Amino acid sequence: MAAAALIAAQCSGGDPIDTPYGPEEPMPAFPDNLRTLADMALARIISDEAGPASNRVDLEDWKQWQSNLNRLRTVLAPPSPSIPLFDVEQ
Numbered sequence: 039m040a041a042a043a044l045i046a047a048q049c050s051g052g053d054p055i056d057t058p059y060g061p062e063e064p065m066p067a068f069p070d071n072l073r074t075l076a077d078m079a080l081a082r083i084i085s086d087e088a089g090p091a092s093n094r095v096d097l098e099d100w101k102q103w104q105s106n107l108n109r110l111r112t113v114l115a116p117p118s119p120s121i122p123l124f125d126v127e128q
Contacts, residue, residue, distance in 0.1 A: 039083065039107070042076035046113040049073065053113075070116075077114040080107050 045068050046052040055065075084107050 039080065039110075042080050042110050042114065044068070045072050045076045046110045049113050051113045073114045073116060077111055080111050080114070083107060084111075 043053075044055060044065060047055045048065070048068055084104060
């Protein structure tokens with residue numbers, strides 16, 4: 039999840055990472071293909087409702103955690119290609 043958050047921070051709409059535990063220098067730009075991998079990893083975590091994370095937190099915290107994962111997935115989703123509905127010639 040932490041790696042996905044770092045990747046999402048570099049995407050449009052991503053939240054900056056500001057923590058005293060992180061690197062002091064800016065992270066290098068990550069390749070775009072990592073967005074898809076990060077999204078797939080988060081999807082797997084979210085789908086595992088009986089997994090380790092759900093057993094360690096109370097229900098309200100679990101819902102908040104799922105909400106945070108969904109927010110990251112929204113940011114990581116690749117932008118839709120811009121396809122014109124029709125071509126207008128003047």
